[in-house]
Amino acid sequence: MRRVLTGHGASRGLALGSARVRMPRTLGVGERHVPAARVRGELQRLQHALAATRDEMRALREKLQGALSDDALEFVDLHALLLDDPELVQALDTLIRQERYSASHALRVQRDRLAAVFERMDDPYLKARLDDLDHIIGRVHAHLHRREPATARGTAGEILVCDNLAPSELAQLQAQGVVAVVSAGGSPLSHSAIMARSLYLPLVVGIPEALAGIGDGDVLMVDGENGRIVVDPDPADLRDYRSLQQQEARELRGLERLRSKPTRTLDGTDIALYANAESREDVARAHAVGAAGVGLYRTEFLFLQSEQTPGEDEQFLAYRDAVLAMDGRPVTFRTLDLGADKADRAGLALANEDNPALGVRGVRLSLLYDHVFDTQLRAIARAAAYGPLRVLVPMVSCREELLIVRKRLRRAVAAVRRRGVAVEPPPLGAMIEVPAAAIGVHGLLDAVDFLSVGTNDLVQYLLAVDRNNDALGDLYSPLHPGVLRLLAHVLDAGAQRQVPVAVCGEMAGDPLLAPLLLALGLREFSLHPSHLLELRRAIRECDLSRLLARRPALLRARDRRGIERWLDATASA
Numbered sequence: 001m002r003r004v005l006t007g008h009g010a011s012r013g014l015a016l017g018s019a020r021v022r023m024p025r026t027l028g029v030g031e032r033h034v035p036a037a038r039v040r041g042e043l044q045r046l047q048h049a050l051a052a053t054r055d056e057m058r059a060l061r062e063k064l065q066g067a068l069s070d071d072a073l074e075f076v077d078l079h080a081l082l083l084d085d086p087e088l089v090q091a092l093d094t095l096i097r098q099e100r101y102s103a104s105h106a107l108r109v110q111r112d113r114l115a116a117v118f119e120r121m122d123d124p125y126l127k128a129r130l131d132d133l134d135h136i137i138g139r140v141h142a143h144l145h146r147r148e149p150a151t152a153r154g155t156a157g158e159i160l161v162c163d164n165l166a167p168s169e170l171a172q173l174q175a176q177g178v179v180a181v182v183s184a185g186g187s188p189l190s191h192s193a194i195m196a197r198s199l200y201l202p203l204v205v206g207i208p209e210a211l212a213g214i215g216d217g218d219v220l221m222v223d224g225e226n227g228r229i230v231v232d233p234d235p236a237d238l239r240d241y242r243s244l245q246q247q248e249a250r251e252l253r254g255l256e257r258l259r260s261k262p263t264r265t266l267d268g269t270d271i272a273l274y275a276n277a278e279s280r281e282d283v284a285r286a287h288a289v290g291a292a293g294v295g296l297y298r299t300e301f302l303f304l305q306s307e308q309t310p311g312e313d314e315q316f317l318a319y320r321d322a323v324l325a326m327d328g329r330p331v332t333f334r335t336l337d338l339g340a341d342k343a344d345r346a347g348l349a350l351a352n353e354d355n356p357a358l359g360v361r362g363v364r365l366s367l368l369y370d371h372v373f374d375t376q377l378r379a380i381a382r383a384a385a386y387g388p389l390r391v392l393v394p395m396v397s398c399r400e401e402l403l404i405v406r407k408r409l410r411r412a413v414a415a416v417r418r419r420g421v422a423v424e425p426p427p428l429g430a431m432i433e434v435p436a437a438a439i440g441v442h443g444l445l446d447a448v449d450f451l452s453v454g455t456n457d458l459v460q461y462l463l464a465v466d467r468n469n470d471a472l473g474d475l476y477s478p479l480h481p482g483v484l485r486l487l488a489h490v491l492d493a494g495a496q497r498q499v500p501v502a503v504c505g506e507m508a509g510d511p512l513l514a515p516l517l518l519a520l521g522l523r524e525f526s527l528h529p530s531h532l533l534e535l536r537r538a539i540r541e542c543d544l545s546r547l548l549a550r551r552p553a554l555l556r557a558r559d560r561r562g563i564e565r566w567l568d569a570t571a572s573a
């Protein structure tokens with residue numbers, strides 16, 4: 001039956017496909033126990049569900065044979081093997097026979113037992129197999145609760161419906177044919193959302209009813225821009241979908257005309273628009289839309305995709321190619337920012353920290369692993385032979401960290417020069433995302449060549465609101481008087497000492513916030529390249545002198561409503 005579910009748009013794009021539901025780590029099940037007379041029936045239900053899942057996996061394998069690499073097929077085989085694993089199958093049988101559990105409850109109990117074993121594993125690769133277990137249990141669960149088992153449908157690709165998703169998982173999804181993702185939890189500002197935008201994979205987050213309301217094989221229409229999904233769309237929806245697709249194409253054509261235009265306000269001030277990039281595709285797109293350079297290259301994404309820490313040569317090639325692709329425009333390489341919700345598959349990021357967001361992440365992790373950090377700095381130094389680049393340090397909380405990094409960078413450059421490569425030490429910058437670094441920015445200015453404000457983390461630390469926790473709802477917002485005052489403070493400090501300051505958090509990519517950031521003094525934005533032309537269009541409609549005249553009113557706003565009123569008044573002026 002047709003239903004419309006709404007959440008938050010986290011990565012734009014339209015998709016139409018059939019749902020593949022991955023159940024959360026704890027399965028929601030109805031009855032726990034069944035009377036003795038129903039035990040046989042429950043065992044049969046379970047056997048049917050297992051058999052249907054096996055058939056489904058076989059059909060999936062046949063469908064994917066030849067279309068996927070052997071590695072990806074191994075992943076499908078692993079799921080089939082799990083289905084026959086005695087640890088799962090026999091244990092389920094025992095739980096139903098002896099404990100008189102319902103099939104669903106037995107599934108959940110055994111899943112939780114196995115999950116506890118996986119969770120205790122130190123090896124991050126094995127630990128991640130818990131997702132495989134969940135995937136397969138989710139399929140069996142779906143068969144248990146459906147009269148008609150789901151079959152692989154159509155060729156439009158699958159839409160993953162899940163509770164939540166780690167950024168590293170997203171990297172594998174496209175290879176599996178997934179065309180969009182819908183998650184019950186999550187936030188548009190999470191690293192997963194950033195990754196999805198980078199992959200151009202539509203993502204809608206924050207639909208708690210998605211898992212209960214969508215079944216495997218349901219047809220879904222996903223609008224990643226507006227955070228809306230239609231389950232079992234009717235012919236009118238499908239017509240809307242086609243017309244939205246056409247509208248999007250028209251809009252894109254309109255924006256395309258801005259590719260070669262300057263980013264200049266109505267009264268003639270040039271604004272620099274840099275791109276955030278995680279991949280080769282992002283860099284290519286940054287160049288294509290006329291970005292002033294790459295303002296934030298998240299090097300950790302190279303580390304998230306591989307099961308081994310990438311070596312110097314592998315990193316060098318990736319960095320060199322980014323520099324070459326930008327053809328003379330600078331590329332800002334942010335050093336490894338692992339930790340918190342960005343856990344690599346090779347296991348560098350520490351597991352089991354009590355409070356990972358305040359733990360060993362960003363530059364702290366780099367300074368813990370001398371060898372990894374020096375390798376990365378040498379790889380970046382080598383790439384400097386191919387064009388302009390800069391080095392940006394994440395999660396800086398004090399001046400001392402910058403002084404150490406500067407020294408290590410010089411040492412890396414010297415090592416590369418000894419190999420006969422003529423390079424100069426690249427400019428060094430700090431991310432401003434820890435409140436103390438923002439408040440005490442005067443102490444950092446002579447230790448850096450530039451600054452970049454990471455508002456994603458700055459907002460979470462300043463407001464004490466986890467950027468990934470959707471239960472906190474609207475509390476996570478840059479539209480807070482404390483955030484704006486702190487931004488103004490950093491921008492003013494940079495302007496006084498002529499140290500360039502950019503903003504590279506997600507707020508910089510929101511065209512509706514452009515007047516606010518310009519009024520605060522921002523002249524360098526760094527954002528995902530897919531939003532760059534829209535931001536250019538918005539800035540070209542701004543009158544900077546009028547915005548500056550309204551800056552005192554903005555800083556006087558006492559709450560979010562006051563800031564929104566300022567924005568509304570600016571838009572209608």
Ligand code: PEP
Pocket residue numbers: 194296298337433453454455456457458504505506
């Ligand atoms: C930020 O914190 O604003 C930022 C750009 O870094 P990331 O989102 O990668 O943490």
Ligand code: MG
Pocket residue numbers: 394433454456457
């Ligand atoms: Mg950050």
